[in-house]
Structures are given as C-alpha cells and as structure tokens.
Amino acid sequence: MITKKKNKGIHKQAKLLNTILENIPLLIMLINEDLTVQQINKFPSSLLQKKPVKVIGIPTGEVLNCLNALSDPNGCGFSKLCRKCKLRKTILETFKTKKDHNNKESEFTLLNAGKKNSFYILFSTTFINFLTRPMVLLSLQDITKRKKAETILKQSKKEIEDLVSFKSKELLETQKVLDKSKRLSELGTLASTVAHELRNPLCVIQTASYNIRRKCRTNDLTKHLDNIDIKVTESNEIIENILSYAKIKSPRLQVINLNSLIEESLIFAENRFSGNAISITKKIESTKDLSISADKLQLGEIFSNLIENAFQATSGKKQPKLTITTARTNDSRFIATFKDNGCGIDCKNIEQIFEPFFSLKSKGTGLGLTICRELINLHNGDISISSIKNKGTIVTVSLPISPGRLS
Ligand SMILES: Nc1ncnc2c1ncn2[C@@H]1O[C@H](COP(=O)(O)OP(=O)(O)OP(=O)(O)O)[C@@H](O)[C@H]1O
C-alpha cells in the first residue's frame, strides 16, 4: 500500500529526475519502435526548430526538420536517402540488438530558420525497456562549429606543412647555389693565382725566344720560334681572360652611344677574325641616337664576347651570317639581339654555358659568357640564349637605360 508520505517521496523523486532531464545540455528523445518521439526534453537546442510539445508522436527525422524526411510526401524513412541514414540505422540496430551505440557522428541537411543548413551531429543510443515497452533513448549534440573549426585547422595544418616543405626546398636550393658559388669563387681564386704565376715563366720564354732569334738566324729555327711566339701570345690571352674574370669591379657609369659601341666591337672582332667572311646585318634604326648610362669598357667587353662567339660559331659555315638588332622598349630598357646561323648549342649543354670554364672550343677559356652575365647583372640587366643545334643561336641582352643605383 502506498502511503501519503511514500507518494510524496515518489513525486519528489520524479520531479528531480525531470529537472535533471530538462537541464542536460543535450537534445534527448525517447523513441518508440515505430521511430516516433515518445518524449523529449526542453533544453534549447539549435537542432530543434519546433516546440517540444508539438513533436510528440512525430518521426525523428521530421522532428529535426531533416531535408530528406521533408522532401518525401510520406515523411521520414521513405526517401531513398533515408535508407542510408546513419541515425535511423543506429536506432533500428539498437532496437534489434539491445546494444548501446556511443558518440557516433553524422552529417545532416536540416531546414533551419527556413534555410537549408549542413549540420554535424554527435549522437548516442541506449536501449531501455520501460514497463515492458521497448524504447531507445537518443541523445543528440550539435557539433557543427567544432567540425568546421577542425576542418579549418586541418586545412591550416596542411597549408603550413606545404609552406614548410616549400620553404625547406627553397632553402636547400639556396644552399646548393651558395655551395656552388663558394666552389666557383675558390676555383676562380685558384685559377687567377695560377694565371698570375704563369705570367713570369711565359715572359722568360718570350725573352728566350727573342734572344735565340737574335743570335742564330736560321730558317729552320725561325719557324719553331714563330710557333713559340704564337703559343705564348695565346697563353697570355687566356691569362688575361682569367684575370679579368677575377677582377670584375662595380660599373663606372657614363653616357654611351650604343650604336657606336656595337660598331667599335664589330670592327675589333673583324680585325681579330679577318679570315671570316661573315655577312653582318644591323637593324638599329629605332635606337639611332640611343644613349644609355653604363660602364663603357664593361659594355664593350660584353658585345665583343658575344660577337666573338658568333664569329667562332659560324666559322666553317658556307654562308655565315650575324644579325644584330637593337631596340628600345616601352619600359625604358634597351634590348640587343645577336643572331647567328652557326653551329648552335646542344640542349644538353645549354644549362652550363654560363658556368665558368665551360667551353667546347679547343682554345676557349669558357669565361666569355660568365663575364657577360656578371657584367650584365652588375648593370641590373638580363641575358638569355636560345639555340638550335646546327641551326644557330640568338643571344638577347636587356639593359635598363638608366640603371639607377647599382650594387
Ligand atoms: N653563338 C654561339 N653559338 C654556338 N655556341 C656558343 C655560342 N656562344 C657560346 N657558345 C657555347 O658556349 C660555350 C661557352 O662560351 P663562352 O663564351 O663562355 O666561352 P668560350 O667562347 O668557349 O671561351 P672564351 O669566350 O672564354 O674564349 C662555348 O664554348 C660554346 O660551346
């Protein structure tokens, strides 16, 4: 028999349990076997758009305003997508196996404040037998914000990883370039020391040849002595090349007329290679009076080296040709191209031609283009080469008309 006192106690207990249920910060539903809602707590949840009293007896999907449930005229559980619904499957599984399922995640599109919104939901199911009536206790939590933050974090982590790997690669490349320039600078120092030391013995050989020539004037000997003199002159030229590479200085700017300078360099090359029947075309009209601010000696050396390379590349050709074009660009730069129809450069060598001491010529020092690039860089300019083996080569030099402050 239930006494009045006992009844009061039971009533108090029920009130306490109800207060706990209403204040748990989760959306909690008791689900019937037909998947309709038997009971729901009143704790406000972003997942519930309807008033709690109005959802009793309604299927779960419709309670949540699930778009799949709303899009089918028969409601929750009838659309094709409902068959794949993780929440539905888990509730049915809980009824079948009587086993709980904890902290499952699923994505839903819910109609929220009249708009379709994607939600991430964390849910758990517990089987309960209430007065021999099987029911599932479903708890739901909106984890959309957390999920979005996780996605942003994952993306940022990936971006940072990519950036770190990119920067590491860049650093490695810079390290390689540094190592290379250190090696080259050591090589340059060594080469210039050796070149310097060779000057004295060469001078002695030259004097000895001169003395022998004076003392014994036989035809036989003259031929050999001429040979010695030629080789001494060639050796001196190589030494000069190496030493000039080691001695590159900051440009001393002065106003120069480019066309006259190119003309001078051409005459110099024609004298040096007098046997070369090269046909030269100059297209310099557009820059007739063009003056630029540059180091005259250095610019002269650049043009001479390029013209010399063209002369050497075309020697032995049937109709050797060199076309020199100069033009001024809209962004105040001076462009000169040197196009020859010589032997061209094999694509496997094109990367190396600017490297010091790279030469495919029997008497080349391999410093001509290295010096050109160094000097052009000092003038804040650019040099590029395109070439086709056995067809010819085009060298393009671009220089600022007023280079401003030079390093
Ligand atoms: N116009 C060109 N046509 C074909 N090959 C060229 C041309 N210019 C340069 N090269 C190639 O590039 C190499 C390097 O040229 P670079 O001027 O630096 O040295 P070099 O001419 O061999 O020697 P140096 O100029 O020091 O006497 C040459 O040996 C040659 O193989």
Ligand SMILES: [Mg+2]
């Ligand atoms: Mg050269």
